[in-house]
Amino acid sequence: PIMPHGVTELYQKVMEAGNIQDVMSVANFLNPVDEDDNGEDEQNVGEDEVLQEVLQEHLGLPTTQSDEEDDDQLPQPMYSMADAKQALHILIGFAESQESLSSDYLRTLEWLESAIEGIQQASLVQGTLDTWIT
16 A cells, blocks of 8 residues: 555654554554455556556546446537527626626626637638639
């Protein structure tokens, strides 16, 4: 079992400060014998395998566990620019009708609306006059 740095020394200081005579060992406290039956597979996992699991989780790489979880989840729908604008118009209308809602929220929604319009403008393809002539 992996012992965090300094735990044993801290445990010794606590025993001395409290004058505790009947003390369980740190290893038994952190890894009780009662729980060995459940985690036998986990204890046999090497450090490299643990490192790989952590890297996969943080890098977004698929794992066997996430594959099982993905089966339970429905796919996320793809929303269009029109869907986003419509949702914002509804939210802005709601914010305008609420007297108890701070005007900061309304300004934030309006800022988001202009940002979405900016994205839409940036995605437009500029044509040339040649396409109009022919």
